Amino acid sequence: MSGVLVCLESRTGELSRISREAIAAGAALATSLNTTLDLALVGPSTDPGFQSLGGATVHAIFALEHPLLAQYTADAYTAACAQLIARVQPDYVLFPHTYQVRDFAPKLATRLGRVLLGDVTAIHVESGTVTFTRQLFQGKLNGIYRAQSPAPCLVSVQAGAFRAEAPQPTTATIEVFRPEIAADSVRAIPGDPFRAAAQTVDLASASILVSVGRGIKDQANIPLVQELATALGAELAASRPICDAGWLPMERQVGSSGQTVAPKLYLAVGISGAIQHLVGMKASQCIVAINKDEHAPIFEVADYGIVGDLFEVIPALTAAVRKARA
């Protein structure tokens, strides 16, 4: 039986949000193609998380069980997924585009003689032809892709691109799938995940954030945005390159590898709006973008935008805020 298979990820026993989004993408695709939807998750089938996977539309749920899957390694996960795909024979295999999926799905695709359509933001079905949209040039362009090889077609979906539905009880059978993985085929020894030093600023609780990006050009210009932040009673945040350069401490970094924030007001100054930044701030109630490039992707998510040179706009804005507050 062919159809759509969605491979999910759970952390600490709970299905991640992006996994639910992948289910939504898979369900929509299966409906458009009038085919079945199967789900797969690593872990024991007795895990309560399995009971709330999907809903009526789900055909089968596979619980991938093997001691070597307890801790992620690319070798073990690739072997397990390859065997599951051989068993299920799906037309489409969907993944959430997480750091873990980035690490093994291209390897899995290669083993199957395919290329992963990675970090997809939209899937369109038109008279049986499926096209996939993914971002190019850090979000400045969209590329429309089509698979040109026989099934299976492997796809990973971008965080936030598909709307997740609330967990639903399932009536589907949960089938234990035990892949064969030889211990000596796993070449890497992963250590336990750990966090960097404790955070001293809590960006998540700030109601206004002034966030600065590479448009600021130099560390010496940081006081310019600090003054605006002070005038607004805001905390200062930053895009990754600013923290990498050491111009602001890492704990002020917003994005997929930093903090996720949703303040009342997020003011993005000289930030282009790459997806890894957007995922950390897209949920803000109001987004203001100041950028000299009118085509910068940040404007796609902004409520208010000013196209201009931040070195002129920011001092003017600081003055205007002070005046309003006086």
Add this chain to the structure above:
Amino acid sequence: MKILVAIKQVPERDARIRIDAAGKWIALDDVEFRMNESDAYALEEALLLRDAHGGEVVVVSAGPERVGQTIREALAKGADRAIHIDCDNLGDYDALGSAHLLAAAMRTEAADLILTGLQSDDLGLGQTGVILAELLGIPHSSLILKIEKTDTGLKVLRELEDGWFQHIEMPTPALLTIQSGNTKLRYATLMGIKKAKTKEVRRVTSEELGVAAEKTVALEKVTLPTRQKSTQMLAGTPAEAAALLVQKLQQEVRVL
């Protein structure tokens, strides 16, 4: 340690993006090119490892004639030699195809370590390194921030989501994809630039490597993204735009 570094030449970060006449890629006539950002960090890590442990750094790049300029830059920074896969039609290859090109050029080098960038700034696939490792049959790890040589192989620091990290140990030969930003990049010195002119750049073609352009996925067209929200653009002089924004913040957003 013999280290190979895959380096891609990409359009300058601030390049104006215009869609070409065929609607399949961007117009390249007035575009400036540079080394892909994460590849510059991969090169830096390779040079640091070589400086500490000895050995050789070989850069490998696939692309047209103009790629030679980026290769020279890598040599000027300290790479020992280079392989240029001379290829005018890289767009006819998908990620698997271009990884096959790189693999064919790298296989005979029998390196201890292969480094690639985490992802290219133009296509942004974030896949080529991982595919390459599978083609070469060696272990890999992606999103790497730090590399340490151990008695049995490597110990690397991998970035996870939301500020988490992880150490991973693996034997060599291995492939790592390098995340940007963890070290300071060196500049090419005048001496380095001079020396680069005498360093070996071996050119090979896709025919010589025996890798034909085949695609399992195809980029059919490119389009400009559409706005997800209706953005109010505030025009005028900086002072006018600022005053307008403050007014919105007071009356509509109510945060002032």
